[in-house]
Amino acid sequence: MNNSEIINDSMTSKEMLDILVAKNMEDARQAKKSGGLVCWSSSIAPCEFCEAMGIYTVYPENHVVGIAARKGAPELLAYAEQKGYNNDICGYARANLAYMDVQKCISEEMPLPDVVLLCNNICDTLLKWYENIAYTLNVPLLLVDVPFNHEDEVTQANVDYVKDQFAEIIRQLENLTGRPFDYEKFGEVMKVASQNANDWYDATALCSAVPSPLSGFDMFNYMALIVCMRGRPECGMTFRKLKSELEEKIKNKEGGLRGAEEKYRIMWDGIACWPYLSHTYKVLKGYGANMVGSTYPSAWALRYTPGNLEEMARAYTSMGNNISLKGQIDLRKNIITETRCDGVVMHLNRSCKNCDFLQYEIGQELQRSLGIPITTFDGDQADPRNYSKAQYETRIQALVEVMEQKKQNG
Numbered sequence: 227m228n229n230s231e232i233i234n235d236s237m238t239s240k241e242m243l244d245i246l247v248a249k250n251m252e253d254a255r256q257a258k259k260s261g262g263l264v265c266w267s268s269s270i271a272p273c274e275f276c277e278a279m280g281i282y283t284v285y286p287e288n289h290v291v292g293i294a295a296r297k298g299a300p301e302l303l304a305y306a307e308q309k310g311y312n313n314d315i316c317g318y319a320r321a322n323l324a325y326m327d328v329q330k331c332i333s334e335e336m337p338l339p340d341v342v343l344l345c346n347n348i349c350d351t352l353l354k355w356y357e358n359i360a361y362t363l364n365v366p367l368l369l370v371d372v373p374f375n376h377e378d379e380v381t382q383a384n385v386d387y388v389k390d391q392f393a394e395i396i397r398q399l400e401n402l403t404g405r406p407f408d409y410e411k412f413g414e415v416m417k418v419a420s421q422n423a424n425d426w427y428d429a430t431a432l433c434s435a436v437p438s439p440l441s442g443f444d445m446f447n448y449m450a451l452i453v454c455m456r457g458r459p460e461c462g463m464t465f466r467k468l469k470s471e472l473e474e475k476i477k478n479k480e481g482g483l484r485g486a487e488e489k490y491r492i493m494w495d496g497i498a499c500w501p502y503l504s505h506t507y508k509v510l511k512g513y514g515a516n517m518v519g520s521t522y523p524s525a526w527a528l529r530y531t532p533g534n535l536e537e538m539a540r541a542y543t544s545m546g547n548n549i550s551l552k553g554q555i556d557l558r559k560n561i562i563t564e565t566r567c568d569g570v571v572m573h574l575n576r577s578c579k580n581c582d583f584l585q586y587e588i589g590q591e592l593q594r595s596l597g598i599p600i601t602t603f604d605g606d607q608a609d610p611r612n613y614s615k616a617q618y619e620t621r622i623q624a625l626v627e628v629m630e631q632k633k634q635n636g
């Protein structure tokens with residue numbers, strides 16, 4: 227039975243999500259047991275190639291999210307540090323490299339890979355992380371090397387460089403599977419993946435309604451599908467259902483903060499603080515502050531015309547982490563304006579240097595050009611040692627006071 231058959235339109239999008247997430251890793255384990263190939267992939271790599279060749283793909287970053295949210299990361303982080311990985315290295319990398327050795331965790335067990343795929347369009351930590359996996363497990367490494375876009379435009383030279391690497395990925399996959407590349411399936415997967423990207427963006431863009439029918443913290447849950455199943459039809463089916471539910475809520479003026487009125491609208495900058503997801507959400511909710519803006523909707527809005535490899539290369543090259551400082555500022559300005567945010571919360575995430583190092587300048591420019599209040603807090607996407615509940619609470623309290631003052635001043 228394929229996954230499209232285990233969900234149907236009579237279900238809510240939440241029911242579909244729960245079923246698909248539970249089945250995703252189980253399918254990977256079954257694939258491995260029955261002799262199929264499993265790939266570990268970075269979160270915004272071109273899934274289209276492995277999907278076309280029937281290679282079951284799972285996502286270490288998403289796997290660590292499940293572990294960190296269940297508060298199971300410390301054991302893995304300690305193991306990695308004991309092995310010599312500095313605790314300044316990304317927590318996703320440390321926890322995953324430890325998992326690769328111990329193959330035990332508080333969350334779902336993820337089968338070891340036969341191949342790894344990475345695209346460094348989100349950061350270069352991934353390069354060393356995935357090289358390390360490939361070297362340790364002696365499995366092939368499929369690499370889409372994406373240069374950083376230092377200029378304000380994504381250059382044609384960068385797009386050509388990325389597109390030219392697709393032929394090498396195809397050659398490596400043919401070697402690995404012993405079969406010719408399935409161009410017909412590849413065409414179908416491209417259609418599905420680009421439609422899913424549209425469906426994801428269309429559903430999450432409804433956060434611009436006032437009140438927003440969706441809390442950004444609920445959006446974090448749906449993200450699992452766009453990360454892990456972007457090449458599969460059931461992913462889009464769930465987002466289309468979510469969109470219709472949100473449209474209904476907009477009609478009824480129903481907000482996404484369950485049990486609380488939306489008084490303030492904030493943009494969240496950075497990755498969620500997974501070990502303290504509930505705390506970060508509840509403190510905001512206590513003030514009626516709803517997270518309506520984030521960079522996540524656009525991060526997976528990888529839009530291209532199916533069949534057009536150049537557009538596909540451009541989409542993977544242009545994603546938000548890989549663009550110039552000006553591009554990153556403009557991206558956030560658009561989000562803040564479109565979703566009508568009153569304030570910004572910046573997660574100074576110790577794990578993710580690529581995000582952190584730009585935040586100070588991005589914040590200064592947002593304050594200067596939009597006059598929007600901004601607060602920051604120290605945290606980590608996986609390592610609970612880097613977060614203080616008291617600091618978060620006082621920073622949010624201060625932000626709310628400024629947002630309230632601005633409202634009163636009109």
Ligand code: SF4
Nearest residue numbers: 316348349351577578
């Ligand atoms: S969290 Fe940051 S450092 Fe870690 S893999 Fe993602 S982008 Fe890279």
